[in-house]
Amino acid sequence: MRNTGVAAVLGALSLLSVAACGGTADSPSGGSADGGTFTFAISSDPGVLDPAMGVLSVTNTVLSLAYDTLARVGPDGKIIPGLAEKWDVKPDSVTFTLRKDVTCSDGSKLTPTDVAANVNHIADPAAKSPIYGVLVPTGMKAEADDAAGTVTLSTPKPFSFILQSTPLIFIVCGKGVEDRSVLARGTSGSGPYTLTEAVPSDHYTFQIRKDYTWGPGGATTKEPGMPAKIVLKVVPNEQTAANLLISGDLNGAIVYGPDRARLEASPGMGKTVQASGNGQFFYHQGDDRPAKDPAVRKALTQAINLKELAGIASTGTGRPATGLVLEPRPCQGDTVTGHVPAFDAAAAAAALDAAGWKAGADGIRAKDGRKLELRLLYATTRGPGVQAAAEYLAAAWKKAGADVKLNGVIDTKLSESLNATQDWDVAWLPIGVTLPTQLVGFLSGPAAPKGANFSHLANARYEKLVAEAQLKPAEEGCALWLESESALFENADLVPVVETTVLTAAKNAKFDTMAGLFIPTSIRMTEAG
Known part of the structure; x- marks a missing residue:
């Protein structure tokens, strides 16, 4: 597959990510108001x-x-x-x-x-x-x-x-x-x-x-x-967008962060909560990376309490992750439960010992004279939850014996670091896709920078299942598509953490969205109550 870059799978960067489930933001104000101007905030x-x-x-x-x-x-x-x-x-x-x-x-x-x-x-x-x-x-x-x-x-x-x-x-x-x-x-x-x-x-x-x-x-x-x-x-600032909504200077906006609470409590505000993508992290499996070893990946995953991490990353507004494809999914099923290494700090320590990573006097593990260093990449523009999640991961992995360096960058730099410079070991990377086929080039095939496989995945079971699934009509191949996702999680190639949500709010208007896109003929102006 040709190299398309990684922007197409980056959380809010992805056209496939925002509000993949359809929904209606309907202001409970008065009746319809003909004509007028509908004003909507984009970030x-x-x-x-x-x-x-x-x-x-x-x-x-x-x-x-x-x-x-x-x-x-x-x-x-x-x-x-x-x-x-x-x-x-x-x-x-x-x-x-x-x-x-x-x-x-x-x-x-x-x-x-x-x-x-x-x-x-x-x-x-x-x-x-x-x-x-x-x-x-x-x-x-x-x-x-x-x-x-x-x-x-x-x-x-x-x-x-x-x-x-x-x-x-x-x-x-x-x-x-x-x-x-x-x-x-x-x-x-x-x-x-x-x-x-x-x-x-x-x-x-x-x-x-x-x-x-x-x-x-x-x-x-x-x-x-x-x-x-x-x-x-x-309107890049969500607090500003919320203020403009409450004052009536905006008719609609999508809000990720803490301003959701005051919008939900605001009189006359239409609101709906929608899925917005999955929060998860990837391990870099290049030849010179610690996570090349599946034992290390699984141990690092076991060192994390994913339930706690989910609450932190979503600031308490997320849902349990059940797969990589957002609703309405063409293939229904939970590919996560029972397929991700469970939290067990003692087992994680024992696995790292068995893999040859021994703790030094400073608590940092090393193997063959090389320290267990992890460069954690994440986008600073994704709100306080992602920043807090990165800090939580760093603290947990430090306790397990890794020297973690946080590398927070803006969205455009995140794409560059993932695909071009490859200067990372773990990346927090939200994903939102509507079809499992949209991820195949990023989860297999030529590695970056020659291909789109930015984390250098080489999961033979995933590739075999995908190859079989792609040849079958959509519904007939669903069992294989679901099994292929689970194969990634079982191998700790990527770790699903949470399904994030957003609040779509409306004031003096109503509108529908689907797959993050407007259904333009659904937009209506309503009279102020």
């Missing part, structure tokens, strides 16, 4: 707005207002029509029949050729798209039949989730197909809103399309209460 600037380059969750939140997808995910997790009205699925292909009434924001008609151009552009090595091999399966090609109104996506060999991979592929149409440079700070899609103003690091303004009639379930932009304008305001 950082979305950067380049070309959907083929969209790996950041904030980028895809922005893009979800202006772009549609071939299919969508319904509230129950089932695939429902989007730009395509129907489809025919085979093990190595899916043929979509497009709706005939869809137009782009510039007035041009959406064609199968447009759709095929999107997929083939992402798969083109020259495009260097970071979503290739993650959202668009490796080797996928698209072929259009404009006369028949169909487009066929095919893969070199059977691919389990060939249909399920399409609801996260935004389709560019119109002028953006021919000239993608216009997508840097503009939009060219078939969605219900069009970007009219982009002020980096400040705000992004969208205007409603009055001619939009192909939303989910036949939704249009003529529904009462839909905002005429949407402003996405860059």
